[in-house]
Amino acid sequence: MAKTLPTRADLIDYQQAVAGHDGTLCDVDGELFIKPCTPAEIAFYESSNAAHQDFADFMPTFLGTLTLDEQQNGQTIDEAGAALIAKHTMPEVVVPTKPSKKIVTDQAVVLENAAHGYVKPNILDVKLGVRLWADDAHPDKKTRFNKVTEETTHKDLGFRIAGMRVWQGHNAVGKDIDAEGYKIFDKNYGRFSVQTANVNEAFRKFIFSESAGIDEELGKLVAQAFHTDVCRIQKVLEGQESRMFSASLLFVFEGDGVALRSAMEEASRSPATLQNGHGNASSEDDEDDELEDTGPKIYSVKVIDFAHAEWTPGMGPDENALTGVRSMARILQELGNA
Template sequence: MAKPLPLHADLIQYQHAVAGHDGTLCDVNGELFIKPCTAAEIAFYEASVASHPQFAEYMPTYLGTLTLDADQEVTSFEDASAALIAKHTIPEVVVPPKNNKQTKKIATSQALVLENAAHGFVKPNIMDTKLGIRLWADDAHPDKKTRFDKITEETTHKTFGFRVAGMRVWQGHGASGQDVDEDGYKIFDKDYGKVFIGNHNVKEAFRNFIFAESAGIDKELGRLVAQALLTDVMRIQDVLENQESRMFSSSLLFVFEGDGAALRSAMEEASRSPPTLANGDESTSGSSEDGDELEPAGPKIYAVNVIDFAHAEWTPGMGPDENSLTGVRSVVKILRELAAE
């Protein structure tokens, strides 16, 4: 295990989460995403980075772990990659803001440090789609199995193998109205995918995510976004079909530039530049191994990640994860249809 590094910057509560447990944090610049986690999730990240690089390409970039005290404040940082972590200011103390809402935090003394997939966008649109028909792992408590099976029966999990767990979609400057926050984002909370989206209108959720004319995302831009997202989900499908794993309640996380003017500008710049922006990749300033200067990072267009690995493991000899693949294939079909409209 690497020696803990010195710590010297504050963390704040992460404001852009659309699903999952409370207690997620980020650094003040928004580059790092801090997620309380179990030892099993850390082990899955480390095994993926070490032995499954094709899959790891579609995971959030893993930077290391934090040790938390009883109040989930940081006591130490242990790096997984010194070269990556050197790019960032390392966090020191966590002081989450107080609020009156009931919080649901995972009981743990550890947290993952990941690169924030939503960083670098002008107005990031974010969608979390929970994968699987069966949502519980083998060691789940019987009450949890019953509760999750009920969710499957009552939502799109049963037919499509996924559910929209949450979205935030920018509506444009000066936007207001029901479920629109002070920053102009329409919030689609967990009830959206459980109550308002069913087998008859599941494609509408993706249409609401991608096409927002009030934000400048017209049909032309929306089709290009759908095609870009489709390309990466198809690659994820290919990786999962050729590897052996079991992931329960993992998700596909989609992020794309929600400001139509910024999106169009970013696409135009990417068309004039080397193809380095696929799946949110960025080049960084500095020198390459052969001494050449690297170009500064360009504007980001989109990112697709597989996330949430609390109940995930690599399972040699057991074949592909058909439970998760059912949802991935359904998403491929929907995005293909939207890209062709």
């Protein structure tokens, strides 16, 4: 059943972002992620869903676009994903109260929120690439980003941790722990604290958390699930011809150990294996795509941030992004087998 349209007062700032631009919002239920973006990013979502479905499967579900216009107070919703849109609360208008300092646009993409449906979602943003700037970047930006590469894990591994949000358990307190019990690792963590020598330990902090009930057994299962899907993403990218500068891998998993174990046990009773983003996959063919998955969420891996992405026939695979993807696959394999 379709939900009614909320008023402007129902829109809220998105509180779970660990990296990226300001100005992101969500609907009151937290099911939709509304991101101001450029026409180029919208075009990449549209072309991916139209002609590159194997890659689109690892993108956040694209539901359409919104026009951010204080004068017209209007919206436009693409036909793509219309069946999914009908299931969610859609805002009448999205007008950020404080426009982002980094991106000036009157357009936004509407995506399914990858972090929705978890009891305590742990979230990690991994920025991909050795080279972070697109061909049309200003020389000052190229210089600035080259400095970031030289000083971080981008140089050796082709990625850096852009931000993490990790639940620490009930009643957790301490440095960098917010009111909900999440430890926040901001952009400076990946810039200045994580180096090639200690990068595995940084990912251990994301996946393993005894205080939240994520012990070695559960953590290894999470790492193995992540590894499987990162390898799938690697295979897709190796078979495509694209260029994506400063795209990211977004990792989400259930950070409450009790809820995670319960979700895994429920999934193990299903005749199907775990699927990216779901805890209980249907064994039936996709006879009814409009039915919502009601099983508890376990984990998700998505490729995000396509402001500088395009399909490039004739240019071969995106080895710049693949460097980071392969490094991530190796690290996750090591964590899952340790």
